[in-house]
Each structure stands twice: as structure tokens, then as C-alpha cells.
Amino acid sequence: MGGWAIAVHGGAGVDPNLPKERQEEAKRLLTRCLDIGISALRSNLPAIDVVELVVRELETDPLFNSGRGSALTENGTVEMEASIMDGPKRRCGAVSGLTTVKNPVSLARLVMDKTPHSYLAFAGAEEFARKQGVELVDNGYFITEDNVGMLKLAKEANSILFDYRVPTLGTCGVGAALESPILMNGLPISVYAPETVGCVVVDREGRCAAATSTGGLMNKMNGRIGDSPLIGSGTYACDLVGVSCTGEGEAIIRSTLAREVAAVMEYKGLNLHEAVDYVIKYRLDEGKAGLIAVSKKGEVACGFNTTGMFRGCATEDGFMEVGVW
Amino acid sequence: MGWAIAIHGGAGDIPLSLPPEKRLPREAGLRRCLEVGIAALKARNHPLDVVELVVRELENHPNFNAGKGSVLTTTGTVEMEACIMDGKTMKCGAVSGVSTVVNAISLARLVMEKTSHIYLAFDGAEAFARDQGLETVEMSHFITPENIERLKQAQEADRVQIDYTQPIQKETPKDAAVADGDSQIGTVGCVAVDNEGNLATATSTGGLVNKMVGRIGDTPVIGAGTYANHLCAVSATGRGEAIIRGTVARDVAAVMEFKGISLKEAAAYVIDRVPPGTAGLIAVSSTGEIAMPFNTTGMFRACATEDGYSEIAIWDSTSK
Numbered sequence: 100m101g102g103w104a105i106a107v108h109g110g111a112g113v114d115p116n117l118p119k120e121r122q123e124e125a126k127r128l129l130t131r132c133l134d135i136g137i138s139a140l141r142s143n144l145p146a147i148d149v150v151e152l153v154v155r156e157l158e159t160d161p162l163f164n165s166g167r168g169s170a171l172t173e174n175g176t177v178e179m180e181a182s183i184m185d186g187p188k189r190r191c192g193a194v195s196g197l198t199t200v201k202n203p204v205s206l207a208r209l210v211m212d213k214t215p216h217s218y219l220a221f222a223g224a225e226e227f228a229r230k231q232g233v234e235l236v237d238n239g240y241f242i243t244e245d246n247v248g249m250l251k252l253a254k255e256a257n258s259i260l261f262d263y264r265v266p267t268l269g270t271c272g273v274g275a276a277l278e279s280p281i282l283m284n285g286l287p288i289s290v291y292a293p294e295t296v297g298c299v300v301v302d303r304e305g306r307c308a309a310a311t312s313t314g315g316l317m318n319k320m321n322g323r324i325g326d327s328p329l330i331g332s333g334t335y336a337c338d339l340v341g342v343s344c345t346g347e348g349e350a351i352i353r354s355t356l357a358r359e360v361a362a363v364m365e366y367k368g369l370n371l372h373e374a375v376d377y378v379i380k381y382r383l384d385e386g387k388a389g390l391i392a393v394s395k396k397g398e399v400a401c402g403f404n405t406t407g408m409f410r411g412c413a414t415e416d417g418f419m420e421v422g423v424w
Numbered sequence: 425m426g427w428a429i430a431i432h433g434g435a436g437d438i439p440l441s442l443p444p445e446k447r448l449p450r451e452a453g454l455r456r457c458l459e460v461g462i463a464a465l466k467a468r469n470h471p472l473d474v475v476e477l478v479v480r481e482l483e484n485h486p487n488f489n490a491g492k493g494s495v496l497t498t499t500g501t502v503e504m505e506a507c508i509m510d511g512k513t514m515k516c517g518a519v520s521g522v523s524t525v526v527n528a529i530s531l532a533r534l535v536m537e538k539t540s541h542i543y544l545a546f547d548g549a550e551a552f553a554r555d556q557g558l559e560t561v562e563m564s565h566f567i568t569p570e571n572i573e574r575l576k577q578a579q580e581a582d583r584v585q586i587d588y589t590q591p592i593q594k595e596t597p598k599d600a601a602v603a604d605g606d607s608q609i610g611t612v613g614c615v616a617v618d619n620e621g622n623l624a625t626a627t628s629t630g631g632l633v634n635k636m637v638g639r640i641g642d643t644p645v646i647g648a649g650t651y652a653n654h655l656c657a658v659s660a661t662g663r664g665e666a667i668i669r670g671t672v673a674r675d676v677a678a679v680m681e682f683k684g685i686s687l688k689e690a691a692a693y694v695i696d697r698v699p700p701g702t703a704g705l706i707a708v709s710s711t712g713e714i715a716m717p718f719n720t721t722g723m724f725r726a727c728a729t730e731d732g733y734s735e736i737a738i739w740d741s742t743s744k
Contacts, residue, residue, distance in 0.1 A: 189669045195640075196546060216639045217665045221521060221546040223638015285540055316541075322548010323541045324520075331647040331671040349542045353514045355647035355674045362675070366682030384514075 102415030103140040104399040105300045107132045107153055109163040109409030110293025111346040111389030112283040113423055122423050124162060129411035129421045132156050136300065137413055146300040146308035146341070147185040147208075154181070154204040154310045157296035161243050163409070165296040166202060169241050169314020171250045172321050177241040179314050180220075180328040181207045186307035186336035186395070193328035196221035201234040204312045207328070209233070218328065241314070252290040253318040281406060283387055284316055284347045288406065291317060295327050297334070297343030297391060303415075305395040307341035309334050309357070316348060326351035331358035339364050340371065342392045346405055350386020354378070360392055370394075375402040426730025427465040427618045428712045431457055431478055433488045433724030434610015435661045435704030438738055440721070447738070453485045454726040454736050461614060462728050471616040471624035471657070472510050472533075479506070479529040479626040482612035486568050488724075490612040491527060494566050494630020496575040497637050502566045504630050505644045506532040511623030511652035511710070518644035521546035524560040525553045529628045532644075534558070543644060566630070578634035610724070611643060613659030613706060615652075619730065621710040625650055625657035625673075632664065642667035647674035655680050655710055656687055662703035662720060670698045676707055676715075691715035 107129055136153045144152070158166025158181075169177045181203035182193035192211025195218075197203050206228050210219050219227055228235060281288040295313035311334045313327040325348030326333035335342045335357035342357040351357075359378045363369045369377060371394040379390070379402040389403025391410060399412045411421035433454055461478040469477075483491025483506075494502045506528035509516035517536025520543075522528045534556050535544050544552055553560060611629035627643045627650045635641075641664025642649035649660045651673030658673040667673075672694055679690040687709040695703060695717040704718025706725060714727045721739065728734035 191669055193640075214636060214639075215665070216636060217668050218640040218645070219636060219638045220640055221638055223636055226637065320539060320541060320544060320548055321551065322544045322546055324518075324543040324545055329543075329645050329647075330668050331645070331674060335671075349540070352542050352646050353516065355651070355671065358647060358671045358674055359678075362678045362682065366678060 101305070102397040103300070103302050104393045104397045104412070104414040105133065105136045105140060105149065105298070106391035106393060106399050106401060106410065106412035107136065107157070107298045108343065108345055108389065108391050109157065109296050111403045111408035112288065112291055112293045112387060112405040113407030113409065114288045115281070115406050116289065125409050125423060126421045128160055128162050129409060133411045133413050133419065133421070136298065140300070140302060143303065146302040146306045147183070149300045149302065150298045150308045150310040151183060151204055151208050153298040154296060154312050155202045158202050158204060158312050163296045164293060164314050165312040167241050168243050168246065170317040171242065171246050173318050174321055175247070175250060177238055177314055178321065179203045179241070179312070180324060181310070181312035182328045182330060182334040183207045183211060183310040184308065184330060184334050184336040185211070186338055186341055189337050191217050191330050193218040193330060194220065194224045195324050195328045196322070197224055198238045199225060199235045200228045201236050204310050206233055217330070249290050249317055253286055256287050256290055257285070257318060283405070284349070286317060293345060293409065295333065295345040297345060299341035299343050299391050299393045301341060301393040301395055301397055307336045307339070307393060307395055309336040309341035309343045311343045331355045333357060335361055337361050338395060340392055340394050342390055344388055344390040345408065346388025346403070347386050350383055351388050354382045354386065356382065356388060356390060360390065371398045372400045375400040379404050425619050425712045427616065428708045428714050428727070428729045429458070429461045429465060429474065429614065429616040430706040430708055430714050430716055430727035431461065431482065431614045431725065432659065432661055432704065432706045432716070433482065433612050435718045435720045435723035436610050437701065437720060438722035440739060449487050450724055451736055453482070453487055454724060457481045457485070458726040458728055458734065458736070461616060465616060465618060471618050471622050472508070474616045475614040475624045475626035476508060476529055476533055478614040479612060479628050480527045482614070483527050483529060483628050488612045489610050489630045490628040492566050493568050493571065495633040496567065496571050498579070498634050499637055500575060501637065502563050502630060503637070504528045504566070504628065505640065506626070506628035507644045507646065507650040508532045508536060508626040509624065509646065509650055509652040511654055511657050514653060516542055516646050518543040518646065519545065519549045520640050520644050521638070522549055522553070523563045524550060526559040526561055526565070529626050531558055542646070574633050611649070611661040613661060615657040615659050615706050615708045617657065617708045617710060617712060623652050623657040623708065623710060625652045625659045627659045647671050649673060651677060653677050656707050658705055658707040660703060660705040661723065666698050666702040670694070672698060672703060672705060676705065687713040688715045691717045695719050
């Protein structure tokens with residue numbers, strides 16, 4: 100008991116047919132991010148700094164749905180959001196509607212540290228970013244070919260899903276996707292981009308922190324805000340625990356999932372693993388989601404009711420694991 | 425059991441010396457909106473319809489910080505937000521950064537019912553409002569002289585305030601307090617339960633005076649300013665940042681459930697745990713209980729139950 104612990108995720112809701120090399124690529128990235136976090140923890144960096152550092156890495160890599168590599172809005176643009184929370188005093192910061200900020204999680208951190216507010220969005224957030232001198236890029240920087248292709252498929256899927264006269268499209272593309280019954284947030288799993296990346300950390304002093312970042316739901320309406328920037332839904336940290344969630348944003352919001360983990364620990368006296376199991380089992384109803392969590396005692400836990408969640412975790416006593424299923 | 429309804433017009437540092445010309449219109453507003461809600465419940469409307477209706481009234485009333493009468497951002501603009509939630513289905517809708525929609529709460533309801541999303545903001549929310557044919561106006565419609573003055577005061581004092589806050593962080597002359605007597609308004613909200621235990625909550629606001637452009641508060645954050653489930657419906661008001669951090673609305677229901685205590689006890693417990701002077705809330709339970717605790721000087725509020733009880737109050741949190 101005690102000692103640091105860290106977990107990272109690259110999103111819940113993975114296509115069971117995901118090619119092996121994509122799975123390996125994901126595991127390599129998760130491992131790399133874990134290593135960055137572990138190294139920072141060994142240098143005694145506080146939890147809040149570690150989660151920011153690791154999520155920046157996840158945002159910068161185009162593989163997962165955050166920062167570069169974000170899912171696209173219905174108009175083919177990128178609108179990113181993120182939140183960060185520091186357990187000890189439950190300080191928090193969040194941003195939404197970012198289109199030019201290279202690392203949304205760092206802007207969320209600045210909202211927490213440099214403003215009297217907790218949450219800034221859209222033009223106001225971008226203006227704040229400009230004034231803070233953070234790195235800004237064109238919206239095009241965040242857009243990958245992969246996601247442009249996915250958006251097209253998502254639009255086809257959405258129009259077909261609402262049209263009962265489903266044409267047979269053969270064994271590839273949307274037709275095959277529709278033969279698979281797995282849907283996440285209304286999209287076939289093959290075009291669904293697992294929403295969000297995140298990191299939770301407890302440092303050697305027992306301080307917990309959490310951070311989550313995302314481009315959001317593929318083909319979302321412009322202006323749509325999901326769970327990731329909402330404190331208590333996608334992200335939460337307090338004295339006891341740090342939590343970052345991923346999955347169907349609307350389901351996570353309705354169940355205030357991140358706060359739920361802490362609440363059952365606080366009020367029902369469950370330990371971390373029991374709490375994670377409990378909320379995944381009983382608090383999601385029809386919703387599909389996953390989460391990672393650490394406790395101030397140095398424990399780490401993951402839970403999900405989806406087909407897979409890209410994740411990795413490690414503790415100071417040498418335990419380390421990276422997985423998809 | 426019977427129905428129950430509670431409404432608020434904001435919690436904050438409302439001075440006991442609030443002059444009648446500031447107090448009376450707000451009390452009258454609360455009375456009228458309560459009556460609208462009571463009539464709707466008597467007519468067996470669903471609580472979701474009731475809370476939306478009542479909050480629309482509160483938004484239209486220029487003396488409360490929502491809709492017309494919203495406080496201003498640091499650049500003198502209006503950015504409104506609202507949120508609505510149904511306790512039984514847990515469906516919810518929220519909007520932020522709305523500047524031309526006459527009734528933000530109705531836009532939040534449309535997000536809930538007409539999209540697969542929960543929360544739309546800024547340009548996206550405005551575009552959706554137009555798609556849906558909601559009534560929109562020039563932003564100037566929402567701006568009142570009191571709020572222009574309020575913004576000026578806040579900028580002079582160079583701070584962000586809940587609408588009620590007197591300049592408590594620094595030494596201020598008495599007349600500043602009286603001048604501030606005009607800033608006694610805040611977020612609005614309504615919670616209701618019918619005699620079948622259906623619960624709903626709705627909250628709407630212009631936010632914090634002198635807030636940064638793009639600042640989002642607790643109101644549209646499900647679990648912070650607004651929350652309902654099968655146990656209770658909650659609408660919070662006060663310092664948004666503290667309410668977010670304290671997941672206030674969600675905690676009331678969580679504490680009821682996990683500690684097995686009454687609504688009143690749960691609500692008091694939660695308010696106790698946010699810093700003094702930062703929050704208040706109204707809540708109703710599925711069994712018709714009402715709670716209206718606050719740790720600020722006052723909270724504009726009113727409530728009524730089917731058995732004929734009704735109350736309109738500003739100060740004195742000892743009972744509800």
C-alpha cells in the first residue's frame with residue numbers, strides 16, 4: 100500500500116475487428132505514455148503535473164481521439180475539449196470548443212491556475228489561449244486522413260441507420276459495419292472513434308489527480324459538449340481518488356460517472372476496485388463506458404462494459420499492464 | 425402525498441438592508457412564478473413542463489439574473505446558460521453561450537428532446553435554436569441598465585462577483601453597499617414533483633458579473649448546478665466554481681441514497697460542505713419533501729405543496 104500509481108486510457112469501445120497492427124500501435128503508445136508518467140513520478144513530480152504531461156503526449160500523437168487525431172464534427176472541423184482536476188483541494192479547470200490550441204489539457208490547466216473560473220469555452224477560451232501565449236496551430240493540423248474517411252462512413256451510417264430501406268453494400272464499408280450489431284453512441288463500432296484519452300495518477304504523497312481530453316463524438320453537431328470537460332462526469336479527483344472516464348458521453352453525463360466512483364467510496368465505504376466494479380455494473384444502465392481510477396493508497400483500477408478499452412496501468416511496486424480487451 | 429414545487433431567484437450576499445424598491449419586485453416575481461407553477465401542477469402537467477414553464481417566466485422577469493436581466497460579461501455582452509433534467513428518465517439538456525434566444529431553458533429542452541446530444545454551446549447552440557424556430561432577438565433585449573451599472577462597479581472594483589456579493593473582499597464604504605443593493609439577483613431555478621413521484625429540475629442564468637467571455641458556470645454542468653434522479657430534483661445557485669468542485673446537485677441525491685437520510689438532511693449536509701457564502705439550493709424529493717438551504721446571507725426563494733402550504737422568503741435559513 101502507498102507509493103505512486105498511474106493509469107492511462109485511449110478510449111473505450113474498440114472495434115473487435117481492429118487489425119492486429121493497429122492494436123499493437125495502440126499498445127506501444129500507451130506504454131510510451133506510461134513510461135513518461137512513471138519517469139516523472141520517480142522524479143517526484145506532483146500528480147497534477149504528471150497527468151498533464153501524459154495527456155499532452157496522448158494529444159500530440161495522432162493515434163487516439165484527442166488533439167491531433169481528434170474525431171471530426173459534422174462539418175469536418177475539429178472542436179476539442181479537456182478537463183483536469185487536482186484532488187487535494189479539488190481545484191479544476193476545463194475547456195471546450197477549442198479549434199487552434201495544440202494541447203487542450205494544458206489550456207484547461209491554465210484556466211484552473213490563472214483565472215477565477217473553472218471552465219472556458221469556444222471563442223472566449225481561444226482568446227484566453229492567445230493571451231496566455233500557448234501554442235496555436237491551424238485547425239487543419241488536428242485533422243487526419245483516417246478521420247476524414249471515418250466521418251464519411253459515419254455520415255453514411257447515420258443516414259442508413261435512420262432509413263429502413265437498408266441497401267446491401269457488400270462486405271466492406273458501412274454495409275459490413277451494419278451487419279455487426281455493436282453500436283456506440285449511435286454509430287457502428289467500426290466507424291466509432293473511442294472518445295477521449297485520459298490519465299489518473301496518485302503520487303508518493305498520496306495526492307490524486309485526473310485529466311481527460313477529446314475531440315468528441317464523430318460527426319457531432321458543432322457546439323456539442325460531451326462528458327470530458329464536465330467535472331463529475333468525465334473527470335473527477337478528490338482526496339480519495341482520481342478518475343477519468345471514456346465511452347458514450349451522454350451516458351457518462353447522466354450517471355455522473357467519475358463522481359460516482361468517489362461517492363460510493365466516500366459514502367458506502369467501498370474500496371477502489373469495488374467502487375469501480377459497482378459503478379460500471381449498476382450506474383450505466385444502457386450506457387457503454389469505461390474508466391480508469393487510482394486511490395490515495397496507491398491502488399489502480401480499470402473497468403469497462405464496452406468491447407475493449409485501450410489502457411495501461413502501473414504501480415510503484417513494479418506492476419505494469421497494457422491492454423485492449 | 426401530493427405535488428410540491430420550489431423556485432429560486434438566486435443565493436448570495438443579499439443585505440438585510442435591501443431597500444423595498446429592490447425587494448418588492450423580486451418578491452412579486454417569485455409570487456407570480458410560484459403561482460404559475462402551482463396552476464400548472466394543479467392542471468396535472470408533467471413536472472418537466474412545469475419547471476420549464478416557471479423558468480421561462482423567471483427568465484422573462486428583468487429583475488432576476490436569467491434571460492432578460494442577465495448579468496454581463498467583461499465585454500458587456502450576454503452569455504446565457506440553462507439546463508433541464510427529468511428525474512425518472514434521467515434525460516437532460518443543457519446550453520451555454522446563448523446570446524439571442526429569448527428562453528434558454530426551452531432551448532435546453534429541445535437539445536434534450538430533438539438531438540442525440542445533451543449539451544450544445546455558443547455558435548452551435550445558436551444555430552440549433554434557429555433550426556428549431558425558437559424566438560430569437562437582438563442581444564440588447566436582455567441588457568438592463570441595472571446590469572450595465574453592475575458591470576461598471578465590478579470592473580471598478582476589478583473583481584468577479586456573484587450578483588449579490590457586496591464588495592466583501594475589501595473595505596468598502598456603506599454607500600457602496602447600498603448601491604450594491606441593486607445587485608441582488610442571481611441564477612433562477614425550479615424543481616417540482618407531482619403526486620406520482622415524477623421529478624424535474626430546471627436552472628437558467630446569465631452567470632457571473634464581469635465574467636470572462638466564454639466562462640461556463642455550474643448551471644449547465646449536470647451534477648453541479650442541476651440534477652434529478654428517481655429520489656430528488658435539485659437546482660443550485662451561488663458561486664459556480666464552488667458548486668462545480670462540490671458536485672452539489674448530484675451530492676444531495678447521492679447522500680440521500682448512500683446515507684439513507686432525508687432530503688432536508690442531505691441538502692443541509694451538502695451545503696455545509698461548500699465554503700460559507702458560496703451556495704444555496706432548492707430540492708424536492710419523490711415523496712414531496714422540500715428543502716431550500718443556503719450558506720449565503722440570503723436566497724430569493726418560494727415553495728408550495730398540495731396541502732396548501734406556501735412560502736416566499738429571502739433570508740433566514742433555519743427551517744427549510
